[in-house]
Amino acid sequence: MIEQIKKLMHNTSDLKIRTLKNNINIIYLESITNSLTISDVLIKNIINNYEHNDLKNFIPNVNTIEIQIKDTPYYLTCGFAIVIYNNKLLAIETRLYLDRSISESSGETVIRGPKDSFNENYLNNIGLIRKRIKNEELTINTYTIGKQTNTNVSIIYMNNLVDKNKLKMLEQKIKNIKIDSIIDSGYIRKSLNQEFCTFPKVLSTERPDLTCINLLKGRIAIIVENSPFALILPFSFFEFFNNPEDKYELTINSIFTKIIRFFAFIITLYTPAMYIAVTTYNKDIIPLQLLISLSGQVRMLPFSIIVEILTLVTLFEILREGDIRVPSKMGSSLSIVGGLILGDAAVSAGIASPIAVIIVAITSISSLLFSDIDFINGLRTWRYIFIFASSFLGITGIFITSIILFIHLNSLSTLKSNYFWGIK
Amino acid sequence: MKKIILIMIITILITGCTNDINNEIIVTSLYIDNNLTCIYIVPNEKDSYVDTISSQGNNYKDMYDNLNNQASQKLYFDHLTTIIINENIKYDDLINFLNIINIKDNVNIVLAKNIPDIINKYKQLAPFTTPSTTLKSKKIKTITYKELKQNKNIYLPIITYKQDVIFVGYKKMQS
Known part of the structure; x- marks a missing residue:
């Protein structure tokens, strides 16, 4: 039997076999099992009770299952130890939790509101939701997806609040996902977002409080094993303008913040394109004083305005990518070098005009008011499209692109709801 | 990916790069008598300055072409606010010429005597003060190019x- 299991596990080197009295064997993968549980609980109890025929009743472990030999690879890879005695196979959970503890959210920080966030432990994540919604209506359906990874994917919803048609539709979609591996919830998000869309249609959050708020609105959450991000859907375009903190602020203040966020959306999308349009095609719409000022600033530049703006916008994106990837301790120096020194040096060297630096800075800062990284990236894509459109046709180009964006967003749906307006 | 890069390069090459404001000088007023003179601004980061160019020719079209040839950069007329014309210029000649240079409808048209003196005066006051702004500040009604096009017999303000600068009264253009 041991040889058979070894063969099933392809003789992996972390497979350990302990032979005890009375020809009782324990097999486990030492990389994912807790050695303390094995020695203190398992071995001790087996040694004390080896003469009993029904060993299962003498092991004080909640998760003890009698299994077939073909199931051993699954249980071993899930952190179970397999006890072989009297030609029986007993799988006992001795999982080693290789997870970090519950910590503060790094991507969705709030000043006021709960600080805990999801981590890579799937059960912890579900627990953080259960802790907040003590209600039997909170239902969890789990599926195993990924031919190679066998990852648990749970759909969580409030049974009394959820739209059953949408739930059925989502379950069908999840079941239809044919994928080899799921390393993170991003894989599921991608599979659910297959329609061409630059903006995300699923909210990805690491905040359990935000997940609960949405569950209580009748939405559906997806928790994926080993992923600190829960997915929430259906989610409409304008809901990405909300921030986790909005719920904890005074209503009037949060409405005002949303209005500011809306202006930031307009600024981040249109400012560079408008600047190109008014300095290239539609100079007549700006007052003479401003035109003289702008013209004076760009007069000595070696490049055209479109090249200048494209270069600065791209440089900022490089800087942002760099800032995300480098360790946080180096991040501040990168910001200082990139933002302050490079910007100032570019103006002094006559490569960029001060107004272009201001425009790119305002544009970039405005995009950072949104918490969802995919939404920010969607804005970036459209910002480039607007820049190119205004380079060709000025304000007419911006107008045409706005109509295309509006039609595009209006044509999208998420679980049969209109994505733009959120109407069923 | 290759297609996207290609589109980006083509975009940069074929867009309105050459039309942007660092290649143009901004004309604020145009003076027409025996010469065609414009007062323009050369924008500068610290001190923008005002200058004039004057040209001659057999007809107005000729004068305009010569004016463009003399200018160091492309002349930009969209911020032109005033056209000051000699009182002896004929209506049809003026309208034909203004059609060629494609000016905006809201440009003010003012008749004048002693145009060279007026140019000297307004060169010092430019770019924001022109004969039409002076007239408006004195609450004297000015006439736009659109009004002139619509009514051949309209009375234009005349200055000397x-x-x-003195407002003399109103006068019709010669037919």
């Missing part, structure tokens, strides 16, 4: 220069 005697130590200062």
Whole structure:
């Protein structure tokens, strides 16, 4: 039997076999099992009770299952130890939790509101939701997806609040996902977002409080094993303008913040394109004083305005990518070098005009008011499209692109709801 | 990916790069008598300055072409606010010429005597003060190009220069 299991596990080197009295064997993968549980609980109890025929009743472990030999690879890879005695196979959970503890959210920080966030432990994540919604209506359906990874994917919803048609539709979609591996919830998000869309249609959050708020609105959450991000859907375009903190602020203040966020959306999308349009095609719409000022600033530049703006916008994106990837301790120096020194040096060297630096800075800062990284990236894509459109046709180009964006967003749906307006 | 890069390069090459404001000088007023003179601004980061160019020719079209040839950069007329014309210029000649240079409808048309003196005066006051702004500040009604096009017999304000710019009255253009 041991040889058979070894063969099933392809003789992996972390497979350990302990032979005890009375020809009782324990097999486990030492990389994912807790050695303390094995020695203190398992071995001790087996040694004390080896003469009993029904060993299962003498092991004080909640998760003890009698299994077939073909199931051993699954249980071993899930952190179970397999006890072989009297030609029986007993799988006992001795999982080693290789997870970090519950910590503060790094991507969705709030000043006021709960600080805990999801981590890579799937059960912890579900627990953080259960802790907040003590209600039997909170239902969890789990599926195993990924031919190679066998990852648990749970759909969580409030049974009394959820739209059953949408739930059925989502379950069908999840079941239809044919994928080899799921390393993170991003894989599921991608599979659910297959329609061409630059903006995300699923909210990805690491905040359990935000997940609960949405569950209580009748939405559906997806928790994926080993992923600190829960997915929430259906989610409409304008809901990405909300921030986790909005719920904890005074209503009037949060409405005002949303209005500011809306202006930031307009600024981040249109400012560079408008600047190109008014300095290239539609100079007549700006007052003479401003035109003289702008013209004076760009007069000595070696490049055209479109090249200048494209270069600065791209440089900022490089800087942002760099800032995300480098360790946080180096991040501040990168910001200082990139933002302050490079910007100032570019103006002094006559490569960029001060107004272009201001425009790119305002544009970039405005995009950072949104918490969802995919939404920010969607804005970036459209910002480039607007820049190119205004380079060709000025304000007419911006107008045409706005109509295309509006039609595009209006044509999208998420679980049969209109994505733009959120109407069923 | 290759297609996207290609589109980006083509975009940069074929867009309105050459039309942007660092290749143009901004004309604020145009003076027409025997010469065609414009007052323009050369924008500068610290001190923008005002200058004039004057040209001659057999007809107005000729004068305009010569004016463009003399200018160091492309002349930009969209911020032109005033056209000051000699009182002897004929209506049809003026309208034909203004059609060629494609000016905006809201440009003010003012008749004048002693145009060289007026140019000297307004060169010092430019770019924001032109004869039409002076008239407007004195609450004297000015006439736009659109009104002139619509009514051949409209009366235009006429100014002259005697130590200062003086409003003389209203006069019809010659047919």
